[in-house]
Amino acid sequence: MSNEKERNLDYCLKCSTCHTQCPVVKSHLPFPGPKQMGPELERLRLARGNKETLEIDEALNYCTNCKRCDLACPHGVKPSFYNLKNKGKLQNKFLIRFRDWILAHNVWWSKMAGRVPALANLALRLSLTKRAMGMVGIADRDFPIYRKHPIKISKAVRDKKALYYAGCYASYNEPQIIQAAVNILESCGYQVELAPVACCGTPMVSNGLWDETARLAGKNTDIFLKYIEQGYKIVTTCPSCGLALKEEYEQIIPGEKSKILKANVWELFELLEEEDNLPFEPAEKLADKAYYHVPCHLKAQGIGIPAANLLKDLAVDELVVDDNYCCGISGTYGFKKEKYPIAMDIGKPLFDDIKKSRATLVISDCGTCKLQIVHGTGIEVKHPAEILARYLKKAQ
């Protein structure tokens, strides 16, 4: 003790507002909730020299890092910060650690699978693979499909420069999102470059690998800062990657560098809101009725839902926008055997709401939300960039 971030436990008035907004509390009663796991217990952890964990900290494994508690707190406390930090100190059982480590390093597996997608996809569907995964605690559910797709980027030099950071999911599973984002940025007059950065670290930190994430965050930040110095804006389309750069890095590696990075990161449609002339034109609508599921980590960025108006104007007749629900998957959480039923229970109200809306298309920015919604409803889910790229003016 005591730096600014840690001291914010002093702002907690115990009002329990965060507790009422935690999706895990609703679905898994034994979870003590953000107020208790965060500012409340942190005082007692400090009382132990901030070194040992408390016995009750095991429950931290159940926090999904959805950040709804941070948003709910009327006094500026960020309970999820304490959860992430203390998860890193837990000594879990070996098998769980092994499983979490595998899930945390999805970027490695993805890289390998990305080289030979067909083989990897086949392997993931084999019952033998599923049995093996079951034994280490990975839930029996469909995994994302690996796809390869060459990206076309213009070489023209322009004044406006964007460094597009796609993140793991788009890179390995839906490269068409990357192409869509590049096209949109180029139509807005940007010279685009793809960020030479692999994983942002979110899967690692939510699996309790705090120190490793800190090293990675430091490395990534240095790369981003080099581009920022040359006048690049950092642009993201993955809500979790965006939130990591905007907020989590500042918590994990506090200091000047992460502050500068934070100030230069834009969500794609957040950036578009600043453009005077948007490069879109009307075309045939994609759906009569669509349901926009706002991912928790987009909501947590505090930028509203910048894609919603464009979607309404261009792509669908009727758009239901809802940010009340967490889908439950929370990155790698819903892939864990013991958490799978909780993840599905958390997602159920969302699945029901989508079904009730009778929408034929679901729109969401987050790759893992997409997996979960398809799993829970069977309805098609698309990224807003993928949709809006269809409406770019042809002349350009």
Added chain:
Amino acid sequence: MTNKVQVVVIGGGATGTGILRDLALRGIDCLLVEQNDLATGTSGRFHGLLHSGARYVVKDLHSAVECIQENKIIKEIAPDCVEDTGGMFIATKNDDLSYVDKWLEGCQRAGINTQEVSPREILREEPALTPDIVKAYLVPDAAVDGFTLAAANALAAVKLGAQVKTYTKVIGFKKEKNKICGVYLKDKYTGQEDLVSCDYVINASGAWAGQIAALAGQVINITPDKGVLVIFNHRITNRVLNHLRPPGDGDIFVPHGSVTVFGTTSKMTDNPEDNEASREEVLALLDEGTHLIPELKDIRLIRAFAGVRPLYQPDGGEVGREATRDFSIIDHQALTGLEGMISVVGGKLTTYRLMAKAAVDKVAPFLGNDKPCITHKERIYAPVPKNTGKDAHYLCQCERVTKKMLDQAVQNKERFSLSDVRRLTRLGMGPCQGTFCTFRAGAYYHETRGLSPEAANKLLKDHIEERWKGSKAILWGQQAQEAQLTRGIYLGLLNLERLDSDSHEI
């Protein structure tokens, strides 16, 4: 209760309960009377530092030697009451460094181990400290919980057959010729008066010792000395932090469980019950504290209070910080010829056991008892063990107080207030200061103890009022917001002011 005992001990602080245990261990039949609950006097309103003695080495070497000896013993016999945090003395670039040499020499003479650490290393371990450190030393200070200590001593004595009467006030003495042979008592709840006959009285009433002596027609020159303390919401440093300079105001931080207790001041008062801190006193303290913890004013305060030191000057000598922290045993027979009574005055909580030993050594021969003191040999235990496990049936979440602890705290008690429960469990001592646990605890006792709604309401009302008292001097920032929330719940939602509670007994 039997109306005859060998010894009546007056005062349920550290000294009185320590004496009771010492008497009981020597097989002497004894009774302790305390006008409120145990440790509601200075022993519950102090800094919580188990002194290594290092603070006193320059001015008061004798006290320092006693402290370090007792420090070792108390850590051994009362681990439930002590947290061995270790302590540090820090000198900054604005301090007079010639004092450091004197201090080191004193520590050596007193036999207090000091270990120098580099400013860089101490800053790494204690990042809240000022970067202006020039010298840093580690000493064997520790934190001690006065509530638990008094309760643990009393419990040990009761197990050996001693009796304890709380909420019982001494209102006079019965004398025969020039000898005390009984004590008149008054029950604070019922108002009923009573006489207990005895062979001897030990006056261990701290800052009240002058008043008690006066009841027996004796004069003792006690100069009550008020000290203000504040409590921060969390631990600022992991070790006890002392400013390495001549003892003054605002130079000690004691990490205490989940909080930090910071103080103190020194000001003469004429009333031992003068225990409220003022806003000005708190602000002056904070100014001092920023020399060691630059960000101090940004850290949330949850409470301010004051305690009164029972300083004793045999012939009206020095007062305040210049006064000795030694203790004295006043033999009234030697002074005025009054038989059957001694008074134990002055001292510190750290040396309570030594004071008890000296007192009982003095009294035992009159009772024909020649057993030696063995209080340093046996462990004492907290009546309510802390909750360290997974038990999540909390009634107080800030301090993780469980239903089971609430049961243990009132075991064998006919009547109690939530403050009594608080002293044993830390119920309501966290940042919300009872906002969320008070109504739960009231309801819990209503259910489990069959309290009438009126009686449960009284528990609730008294506790909220008591917690409010400690907030008044620090109502700004976060604690002011908390107080608004408390008001909303108790005055708005629960209509506390009109709760039907006053006309009923518990």
